[in-house]
Every structure is written in C-alpha cells, then in structure tokens.
Amino acid sequence: MNLCSSWHTNKRSSHCGGFLLAGSEEEKAVLEKVKLRKAYPPAEAEEGLKVRIKVSEGMNNGCDFDIFAVVNNNADRERTCRLMFGARVASYNGTLGPECGSKDLLNVSLPPYAEKSVPLRILYEKYGGCLTQDNMIKAMAVLQDYETREIVLGVRNIYVKNPDIRIRILGEPAQNRKLVAELTLTNPLPSPLSGCVFTMEGAGLTRGQKTQELDSPVEPGEEAKVRMDFVPQQSGLRKLVVDFESDKLTGVKGYRNVIIAPVSQ
Structure with a gap:
C-alpha cells in the first residue's frame, strides 16, 4: 500500500492530492472518489462515517509503537466498510520516504453509532534507517462504505521523540x-x-x-x-x-x- 505525496487535514472535508493504490480497477475507482471529495467536500454536519488517527505513549526513537485508526458510524444503521491504513516516513517539505506500516481491512463492520479502534504497529526496523532530522511519520486512513461509496479520510503527522541531552x-x-x-x-x-x-x-x-x-x-x-x-x-x-x-x-x-x-x- 503506497501513500500519497500530498496529505492534508483529517476532517471530513480532507483530501489527498494523489492517494496511490496498487493497481486494480476497484482501487483506481477509490482514487477517483477521493479526488471528487477534494472538489465537492460533504457538509460537516452531515451524518455518516468519520475517521481519525490516534497515537500512543512512548513514541520514542528506537522503539516499536502503535498508532490507531478510530472510525465512527454516526448513523442509525450498520455500515460495512473497507479501511486502508498506512504510514510513511516524511519531511516538513512534503517529501515522503519509505512505508513503515500498512493494513488493508476489507470488511470492517460498524453497528449504529459505534466506534472502533484499529491498531497499526510501527516497527523501528522499518522507520529507523530512513527517518529524517524532522523525525516525522505521516499516517493516513481511508474508510469507504461499500453500499453508499462514501469515502472519509484521516491524516496525522506523528513525531518520533529523540532522547534527551x-x-x-x-x-x-x-x-x-x-x-x-x-x-x-x-x-x-x-x-x-x-x-x-x-x-x-x-x-x-x-x-x-x-x-x-x-x-x-x-x-x-x-x-x-x-x-x-x-x-x-x-x-x-x-x-x-x-x-x-x-x-x-x-x-x-x-x-x-x-x-x-x-x-x-
């Protein structure tokens, strides 16, 4: 799972300037829907899906740690979704480095008004050799409802803590x-x-x-x-x-x- 070269906010009106997926027609269709979201974002007050990225304690350089995609179904009916969740080393200037974690869940079931937290393990062996002086990892979650084709995005910059001097x-x-x-x-x-x-x-x-x-x-x-x-x-x-x-x-x-x-x- 490759991640985009331009990520922004994690609100429902968020967009990704080029969320690159691996090849299939279905995944290309997801990309097109993301682009439409950029041009025609839904109203903030609209009921539906939400996704945000939560971090854990102990995100210290040299350690493995977890991040979480927290998804919410703010509607009175069950939703079945696909969740694509990944992270890449990044820099302040927008440059993205290698992937350091990814997960693609094809059947995420969300009961009415439910919240679900999906962990993603970030391994030092994946990020350690390519972390820049910015100590930044960019995480992104894409959630798509199979029935309505609704797409919501969550993006967050994660900062890996260096030791104290x-x-x-x-x-x-x-x-x-x-x-x-x-x-x-x-x-x-x-x-x-x-x-x-x-x-x-x-x-x-x-x-x-x-x-x-x-x-x-x-x-x-x-x-x-x-x-x-x-x-x-x-x-x-x-x-x-x-x-x-x-x-x-x-x-x-x-x-x-x-x-x-x-x-x-």
Whole structure:
C-alpha cells in the first residue's frame, strides 16, 4: 500500500492530492472518489462515517509503537466498510520516504453509532534507517462504505521523540570565570552509534561553536558523555544550546538556561 505525496487535514472535508493504490480497477475507482471529495467536500454536519488517527505513549526513537485508526458510524444503521491504513516516513517539505506500516481491512463492520479502534504497529526496523532530522511519520486512513461509496479520510503527522541531552553546569556561573558543561545522551537504539559529535554554543557564553567528538562508538543503552569548558563573557540569563549528531541518530537538541553573575565591583 503506497501513500500519497500530498496529505492534508483529517476532517471530513480532507483530501489527498494523489492517494496511490496498487493497481486494480476497484482501487483506481477509490482514487477517483477521493479526488471528487477534494472538489465537492460533504457538509460537516452531515451524518455518516468519520475517521481519525490516534497515537500512543512512548513514541520514542528506537522503539516499536502503535498508532490507531478510530472510525465512527454516526448513523442509525450498520455500515460495512473497507479501511486502508498506512504510514510513511516524511519531511516538513512534503517529501515522503519509505512505508513503515500498512493494513488493508476489507470488511470492517460498524453497528449504529459505534466506534472502533484499529491498531497499526510501527516497527523501528522499518522507520529507523530512513527517518529524517524532522523525525516525522505521516499516517493516513481511508474508510469507504461499500453500499453508499462514501469515502472519509484521516491524516496525522506523528513525531518520533529523540532522547534527551542532559546538561550539567559545573562551577559557579559568573562572568569571565571558567565553567564546564557536562553533556550526556543515552543511546536508545538497538545498535551502536558511531561518529558521535556534541556541538555547543550560546550567545554571551561561548565564542562561537564548540565541538567535541567521541573516540569510540556508543553501544545500545550506554551513555555518550563529554565535558566542554567555556568562559561566559556576559552576565544575566543566557541559553546554552547543544546538538548531537551520529551515524544513526541525528538532529538531537538540548537546551539549558544559565544565570551568569556579573563581575564583582
């Protein structure tokens, strides 16, 4: 099941600019109906089907997790539907990557005024190797009533959480006095991290960027830890910004506010 290159909202007036299915005449007909929905969306107040995508706790990078298509029948008669539910790695610029989960249920029975939740397992082995720095997965559900041919769509951007960078400031924060920042990140992935680099900077804290690379890979569950010294040039409330990059875990950011005491007169 391939997913579209342009997904938008998850309301009943939602549309998909090109929901690509695999080949059959029936699936091509579904695509045409989706395009008609784009041109002639139904009224929000109309009774009928609804679908939305719900997420679970623990959507952490390196973990498997579940998402759910929640379908509602807001009518006084039973509906029998087809549900196509899938997810793909995505970027903020709209670029879609490989599929990381899909499900095609041909006979979803919905009693009157009923709600049903359909899970979809998202596996790290599917998304881990192609996740971008945006850490985004785009999920889409298409629900079609066999009798009325009504089609409703649900779309949601899902954000996979990177591990935290723990930042400790060692020393007394004062202007023109050397401090040490201890930076720590635990590898959440099931494989080692190579090429690990911490980058640190802060206006009035560091003179440009300071970078330190680890000498050896960081094994699963182990800590990447460095200490970097700096001398604050300005007093007051300052923000230290830390970035972490590696071969398999990128775009990790951490922040720490530091209050710097002025030079004693």
